[in-house]
Amino acid sequence: MDLGEPPVLPYMALPEPLALPVPILEVPDAHVPSYKPLVVPPSSLKAPPGIKGQPLEGAQPKQPKPNIPTTPPKAPEMDYVTVPIIDKDVPVPSQEILVTAVSTATVSVAATLTATAVFKRLVSLLKPLIKTAWTKITKKKKDSSSSSSSSGPQDS
Numbered sequence: 001m002d003l004g005e006p007p008v009l010p011y012m013a014l015p016e017p018l019a020l021p022v023p024i025l026e027v028p029d030a031h032v033p034s035y036k037p038l039v040v041p042p043s044s045l046k047a048p049p050g051i052k053g054q055p056l057e058g059a060q061p062k063q064p065k066p067n068i069p070t071t072p073p074k075a076p077e078m079d080y081v082t083v084p085i086i087d088k089d090v091p092v093p094s095q096e097i098l099v100t101a102v103s104t105a106t107v108s109v110a111a112t113l114t115a116t117a118v119f120k121r122l123v124s125l126l127k128p129l130i131k132t133a134w135t136k137i138t139k140k141k142k143d144s145s146s147s148s149s150s151s152g153p154q155d156s
Helices: 095-149
Strands: 078-083 088-093
Antiparallel strands (some): 078 088
């Protein structure tokens, strides 16, 4: 079985690429951040035994320590429950706030469920009525369009 000559494919000569110079890239250098450590002496710093300290220049007033409370102030409208394992007070909303939140949630859920049930019932009741009315309307339109076409061609 001879297949003949191979097919001649079109050939397109492309021009030679431009000779571009090789880019010179510098090696990147990184500036590592550094800091000079701050030396803070401990608060209980004392002179070694046998060495007398020099008196300070000028009298420095004693600064009173700020009174920082260990627990935050408690809000009067909040109740607190102590967690036994960690011995911490955890705020809990007061009973008035809880009653309001629970009653609001209950009313909204009840209203949603009631509205859904009423809507489903209305749909099931009104669907046959709407379907019947739609059938009558479309039947009227078909009758009126067929009677006007049967009267013959219109005069112009």
